[in-house]
Amino acid sequence: MNMKKIAAEHAVQYIEDGMKVGLGTGSTAYWAIQKLGQRVQEGLSIQAVATSIASEKLALELGIPIIPFAELNGLNVTIDGADEVNPELHLIKGGGGALLREKIVAYHSEKLIIIADESKWVPTLGQFPLPVEIIPFAVEWTVQSLEQLGCKVQLRTEGEQIFITDNQNYIADCSFGTIPSPLKLHNDILSIPGIVDNGLFIGLADQVIIGHKDGSVEIMGRK
């Protein structure tokens, strides 16, 4: 049973004609974009923006209309994946390196629906190393400042090369083990110069759809 696909396809049921939709990034969002593409080919009329170059490319291949940001005044809904979700629906995102564009798009969406397989549901955030997007300038100092917050930092690589985000930045993966106060950590990280954003999504998710091994979906959320 493909738990990611089940959650994604459930979320896409909520998309209606005329909606402005944000497209997430990653292997779970992939299934949502596929399903949305199928519905567009069957006549669904939507306008979309994407949270990564990869998702935009996939959407265009499937015939989903991608609209310039300047032409849209916000979004009705965004469907995106997550690396961890806690019972308060706070998230860690950015495993695919797309956290900055994802957070911008989520912020401007009336509703953020998170889709995930059951392995992403955790009592406390932090087992998954927190991705932090940093600018390349003085990266060594920025990394030192992150380590002073009590984590082990690994600058993300892709093969032999440093991983470069869609925004031409780096990702520092920060292993905290556990994050008891996500909001405090979020603010502490953002107070370091050179950091663009981090993968903690606090109070942004409205609904979380979890796909289970037995094919069922579990829906949690505020709206």
Ligand SMILES: O=C[C@H](O)[C@H](O)[C@H](O)COP(=O)(O)O
């Ligand atoms: O940067 C990537 C995103 O935040 C993804 O949505 C997140 O990493 C989850 O990815 P996946 O659905 O592939 O587990």
